[in-house]
Amino acid sequence: MPHSTDAAADRAPLTFGQRVRRARERNGQTRAVVGGLVGRSMEWVKAIETGRLGVPRLPLLLRLANVLQVDDLSDLVGEDNRLSTASFVKSAHNGLPAVREALTTYRFRSVDEEPESVDVLLPRVRSTWDLWHAAGKHRTRVSAVLPDLLDELQHAARTLEGNDRRRALIALAETYHLAQLYLSFQPAPELVMLTGDRSMAAAQDADSPKAIAAAAWYMNHVFRDAGERHEARVDLAMKAADLLRPDEDPEDLARWGLLHLAAALSFAKVGRRGDAERFWDRADDAARRLGDGYTHPYLIFGRGMVDAYAITMYADLVKGSRAVEAAGRVDLAPMPSATRRSFHLVEMARAYSTQGEHLTVMHLLRRAFEASEETVRFNIFARSAVAELAEASTPLVREDAEDLSRRLRLPAVA
Template identity: 50%
Template sequence: MAEFGARLRAHRERAGKTRAVLGGLVGRSEEWVKALENGRLLTPRLPMLLRLAEVLDIVDLAELTGDQSLPVASVTRAGHPAVDQVAAAMQRPAVLAGEPAAADVLRGLVDQAWALWHRSTTERTAIAAVLPGLLDDARRSARRLDGADRRRALAELARVYHLAQLYVAHQPYPELVWLAADRAMLAAQDADDPAAIAAAAWYYAHVYRSAGQVDAAEQVLVDAVDLVDPAADGEQRARWGQLQLGLALGHAKAGRSGQAWRAWDAADEAAGRLAGVHSWLMFGPAATAAYAVTLETDLCRPGEAVRRADAADYSALPSHTRRAGHLIEAARAHLLRREEVAAVHLLGRALRESVDTVRHHPYARTAALELSGRRGTVGEDARELALAIDLHG
């Protein structure tokens, strides 16, 4: 017991989190964390151990428990059946022979792929059918076209790598996520396209934040934000606003409340001046409102997070996967308040929006696993949810 408490304290201090913050992020009190660290409470059960590990960026539960190895990703991250084919296309060293697609044709193909991603309730399965071929087409065009057409093809290649990043995210292959983010940024920079670089920065920042590198995430966003002018046109305004939203998410994850809300205010103001929702980035007023729930939750203000979640219009997000992801965040806010009925209801709503999003979301998986042990309706619904997402634990 004392050994577990010492390990927990060491990892908490390494992560720069107070007991109050750690407790808040896993839905417990400061005193509960203190009691664990002092050996006055038994080692938590697996679902709570997984939640602690996720919050503290621990890769293997053995680092906490001292017992046999159990990679956190083996429970919290599920691999998609087609990931090997997508990975092979991403890692192919040479561009395949054949004629390049014209830049306008390539843009149309990439637009179709993004539309497929957003409108499907099984977006990973849907996009896996077209992504390997699209990667080959985009790489071929970016290599073989010349001049302005080559730069346009490079910008489209960056968008294809963004899709690849989304596809491989939350699977037990972090190296593929880094590869997709890096290749997207290189393509955007080679295109010398400020708007493409801004989008690449948004997606690269997600990778840094997921790895606990909040400062690196902030830097990549700051480097890109001056490249776009929110006063120029709607497209640049959307890219600028999304960068501000990325800054807000990083500040909240680091516990910097004032900076987080200043950046969010800038993003929300930019979103309010758009004519509608961005066609593939999905940036707009509904998105900023939904991300405000994440900010409040990461800042350990679950009451405010629930209030914002209750006011959010998720139906205004024209994307099944985005709606599902934000509903999971709303469930996270409710579970921090131990409102388990609301949490399992929201997870069920998320599942109806997108099976793939829930199946591959680490928090949704750990929450379903934890709630499956409850008695009554909550446990029954959570066990049905766990069955639907092929969760075994």
Template identity: 55%
Template structure:
């Protein structure tokens, strides 16, 4: 690889190889599933080194055989890009792999009881600061009950049980998120959609579309498909019904986030406006999806960060009241997103301070968040003395480094 001052940074190396390939920023960004502005932000150092999957994708696009030529002296460590694993994950994985084939000697759980149990599980998820631990003990039984009941119940009761099963798969997807089980996360999203369709329930289909949108967006894949899916699911809903209207707004938010992820600011803002108008017409939040005005406003921070506009992200963060969102995991997640805005602005002290605040709200959410793990790993060595101390303290808490 040629030497030169421009090649001392990750962004400089990306620019060198992009120029060598005769590729514009717009084309490179599009091939990466992002935008030309994203490519520029990478090259000028406004965005740091992305995750391993994106690095591999970039290397293929730029025809770089040795990944080290892109990463330079920055080592790819499991501390930087590794995913945390919950203590009970193996139990959940085994339950997903098991099928209730012998049910002739069992009694089904009634559709009413199943729905009540699922509602209680959502309350546990949103109300606990350590939500994975809280739901790990109840998910296996919920899965077993729902899948057995779907086989034994008939007619309307079976369709209601299928709708509950779809929600259980959503909970499993949330439990497995940011753990090293990408194929299972995709599988739970697909199973949830299948259950929702079998139930012939537009509300369940809308919710499944929201969660599939997350799966594809986090993987950086299927941009047009996930936008189209959300649009189609929204057309199944009846706007005169309050719950349907809430779900329609949620799907507008899904489309806004998808557009922002690939750099389409105008489309992102248009759909976000639709989501916000819908949220303003509702009283409170959806009981388990948490759609409401607070959630919509908080996602404006994520959109700005995905559009690499750190100043806009932090400005939006100053405007929102996270206490209005009745979910510890959501409040913690959105606090992390505000921290991401300050990280884009290269303000490490504010970044690590907000990450610690998020940890105080929900340790579980922060410990499994990939941005947190990457940022803390970096700030332990590159920040000032105060930043390094706070980052190291948080690193021990989230098991990024062993406790002495």
């Protein structure tokens, strides 16, 4: 009989507090880090995990899910409470079904069918990157051309030989990066992992250190979002960096700096400030050596990106005042990507939210929306912050948040 009682206990559903603790420990986060990022104390997190406090109201629950890197709120509150999950945490773009089909359906084309020339395909890849970085509805534009571009590049990589095949594989890896970016912040984590893996496979098949480095940068984001071990993320970035020749080639130096930036962000996620700053300093040195006027054409590495990611680093380290200081030093105007400018404006808003400066948060979120509305529409922090501020006591903040909530088409908070 005792055994059956133990078995029943093992089958008992986890409580909300147990689920929060599981997610926090999976990420390697301390209670102090989670509390600081949510805007609450370490004791508040402890009270949640031990059951002394119940499930918070939706806006705060959304903030907690974002900090814990939880895609679906049912992972925290259980299957019986799926009501508000996907609509708030991750929204599906209209083009997702077509992109999903392109990634999961195998098109068998005859090897006798002549592939499109690599010299024609490469400019198509470049123009698709331009669509991603341009102002306006970048996800909508990219999703319209991505399926056919993937099909043509996959066929070229299968049928071409020699250097043309290698060039096609490098272009295919870059296009998988675009697919991965398109899929980010959408309810398709399995496709994000799939595109990350395929981009790395194509880069390795091409035997291209530059392509491997770019794939490692994007895989680091995949691993962070999936809660993969911090050590594995840093190891991947540094192994890819070791393949490069940063002292001989500006392209290699940009990618080398990008990978050290990835390591800095990874250390920040687990609260290791000294290591985070050390790796950020290396990325900063790479940007300095490349010069203030340098920006990589599609990876966007350069002075502006390194400075802007200092905001993210300090926000993740729960150093709100340092994050705000970093935000005050950043000049986003020269950055040739509306998408990235919008993302970094959202990160500025996240920094100011740690200081309780709600008017500034709303101002920055509105600026981010004007720069790239689909960046804000699919950003987890932006969605949760707008939902929370729509209940603010200050009328001006509440009115602005309600207006932006309507523009983002967020469902009403019960």
